[in-house]
Amino acid sequence: MELKNNTYHGAEGKKSLIDLEIPKRFNGQIIIFIHGFMGFKDWGAWHLVQQFFTKMGYGFCKFNTTHNGGTISDGIDFPDPTSFSRNTYSREIADVKAVLKWIDQKVDVWTGHFIGHSKGGAIALIAGQSNPFISSISTWASIASIEERFPKESSLEEWKYNGVRTIKNGRTLQDLPQSIELWNDFQQNKSNYDLKQICEAYQKPLFICHGKNDTSVSLDNGERLSKWSNTKLNLIENADHVFLSKHPWLEETLPHPLQVLCERTEKFISTTVI
16 A cells, blocks of 8 residues: 555644555554654655665655645645744644544554654654554654754744744745744643653653764754663764755665664664564
8 A cells, every 4th residue: 555645634623745655565563754844754865764664564654744834735845834834843743643543544453653853853752652553763863852942032032022933944945934832832831842851751662863963953962862761872974964865865775874774773663563
């Protein structure tokens, strides 16, 4: 079974795009890939990551969060700045829960494993900690703190006063709006979104990986997640935030650091399966 650009209903009933591939020799395990900030399911080499896992018998699901700025007709660029402005962690967590239910309607017997990239790593940790569908979590270049990603002092006060700020997208060069609702949502859920607290109490198998040359989410983020969870930090040599991939990715094979990352992640997941 291979479903491409299907739709699911996520946060507040909003529709978004989703892919699911179940290989013929399915091992009963499904990888659910969660993209990061300003990310989307078809970014860069993520399709080759999917191919890597499905060739080894895993099901693979990747999806666009409902408020990432994409639409049903255009899930790659950011034609819906209004939705982007309203995105919050709560809405993304609601999306993930909806995706799991969507998968459960398509596949009879399965076990899930989250892979979260960047901000998606935080979503994976928050949404996966007590979800019965999920057996393991893998974070790729994940942030270690939601709070520290927000502006500080006068910049924060200006954001509160105006109710909105703009974020530059380096690829499309758009100035995308971001509502103060994002900050308010974090304040209302501060203890639930405390990644240190989550990691210290974590009971499920956890794989943490970071590129040594990551300049977008610095290496100390991975080091903190590793320390808090008492889990080994996997370092990828000569790897940046996206493990030497880019968008668009026109090669037919994975960049070497991302290939190594996939191999290590699969080895970890395979050891969690009883």
